[in-house]
Amino acid sequence: MNNANFSLPVPQARIAGSIAAGQHLLGWNVPPSELVHIPEHWLIYPEPEASVHYLLGIVYFGFFIASVVGNGLVIWIFTAAKSLRTPSNIFVVNLAICDFFMMLKAPLFIYNSFNRGFAAGHIGCQIFAFVGSLTGIAAGMTNACIAYDRYSTIACPFDGKVTRTKAIVMLLCVWLYTIPWGVLPLLEIWGRFVPEGYLTSCTFDYLTSTFDNRMFVGVIFTFSYVIPMSMIIYFYSQIVSHVVNHEKALKEQAKKMNVDSLRSNQNPANTSVEVRIAKAAITVCFLFVASWTPYAVLALIGAFGDKSLLTPGITMIPALTCKLVACIDPFIYAISHPRYRIELQNRLPWLAIKESVSDTQSVNTEATGQVNT
Template sequence: MDVFSGAKNCPNETVWGPQASFRTAERTLIWNVPLEELEHVPEHWFNHPAPEPIYNYILGLVYMFYMFFSFVGNGLVIWIFSSAKSLRTPSNMFVVNLAICDLLMMVKIPIFIYNSFNLGFAAGHLGCQIFGTIGSFSGIGASATNAAIAYDRYNVIAKPFDGKMSRGKAFLIILLIWAYVTPWSIMPLFEVWSRFVPEGFLTSCSFDYLTKTDSIRYFTAVMFLICYCIPMSMIIYYYSQIVNHVVNHEKALRKQAKKMNVDSLRSNQAQQSMSAEVRIAKVAITICFLFVAAWTPYAIVALIGAFGNQSLLTPVVTMIPALACKSVACIDPYVYAISHPRYRVELAKRIPWLRIKETPTASETQSTVTESTVSATPAVTATECN
């Protein structure tokens, strides 16, 4: 029996236990947390008043919409990029991996919804560990995958002849991404270094950035470096190089065309090919911008919690970055639906009632024919040799 059960409606009733003062003055965040679960909640949240139930219900509904739209959008991306021959390229393996990360992020949402409609830490410590572990794998995995996409786009545009990604190399990079992610997800789970704890309205969980110990501070600093600064630096570097390359290349072409007294040195097919690559690069840049916009607030909150003024971190303040992170997992696939040329073509073929108007360019058609011819050539040669 919970000795605090009467405190939520009767603030003047005598309450026993070390947390009595937190529960009797007003309903706080921990008002319905079982006594045996209190050790898993950072003390920072003990004095914060509980939100009105309506806010939990609204967040629960918002996350239900997130989950629905993410499953539909990312499911389509995984299906089409995996099944369409024109999209089964080494570069697009990173796109599929990002969609898997975004989809994985939604797998934990039922725990949040359950907590929200039960007004707090209802799923308990076990639910928190599941939520935190999945969130860590999906969040860090998405950041590393965005960095890999930036690297690939840089090679395709800035090094078109010697920068082509092979299927084996792409697969190896994806394996390295998950190897990179795993330690930072497993260590808090088994409390080898840091731990997963509830945050905000105690309905979501993340790694501990509030406990005032050197170990927690060091972990937060390393996480900030490994999981935010390094991927972010790669993203900024590679996309700045892409922009620089495109600008310089266009200047050189215009200069040469002027010397030769022609309007342009590009053939129609070359223009279409470059246009498609630039459109794909724009998609990648948009998604990486969304990643920056989503995860920067979380990084700032974690740094404030570990090294700054913790009084700034109210439950509402810490819920905002969590909302931003989940929103990106929903938006990513629809960015592809709007902007990625080949994806739009395949989407129009498979789901015609969406009425997407996109036709393959001559360069894409030629590319597909060339790939088919090249793949058929070895078989013909083998037959002739026999």
């Protein structure tokens, strides 16, 4: 995993060959002292058109604005509003903090894109990848904590309620779990951070074919993807199972009593809390899998499969999906929260949010104040 394991390409020869062919190769404008930090896999590909770099920069700028505004509002409202300072919402705030800082590093990508390459250099690459590693893994584990909290609240409404102390301890465990996976490659103790794709973003090295590096990829794949995803799928599947069994029990009891339903309100517009929870569970599970699975597959192909499949353009797609989730999370976890909308309505009336207080109180009562947090 030392830099000595990587041969230094000759930039003069690469530039001369590129000019003769009428097109530059990736890394043609990187100083020789910086080339050693770039996996040679990327240096054989032609540089994309300038418009591709600029388009990606504009997309990341949109992600940056959406994430900073959305997650910034979540952090502000959930910490400032007394009614929202519940143990369950501690996880929501932590997720918003992770997503906020994940996209706070976007200016480095934008700067690289508008300079068409590795403009921020090795230091910028390390900052970008370190922040991304911490916030990405912490967000995954926080999603697992949210899944556990909702599972315990729904399946064990009397005994399973998460207390403030328990929530804080769980978050401390999340960060203790996460920090090694950022520090180890940063210090090149195990693994390392390198540029990828168009050399405008950085992540852990999944291309070096050494035993140590392949072992690192396999371990970080397990700890950052398999474990949190397994927890999320398990807890949310238990929630769906609980909802289905509850609905079945209600129907059987209603049949015994010769009534159509035991529910007092059969208005289709007023979907039951249980059904809303089930839908939210499936949405959250799908969001995590859809956003992080492409990157997980990419890393496994780079470490154990056919590296020729990983072209610079292909590898930029998982990078975008991982960043997109940081923009969507505030809407999934918070903007659908009725008490959050009430606080936004009170504090930012110019947003013209029309939330019924009576409906919100009804939902809060029916959900015991925890289901929607």
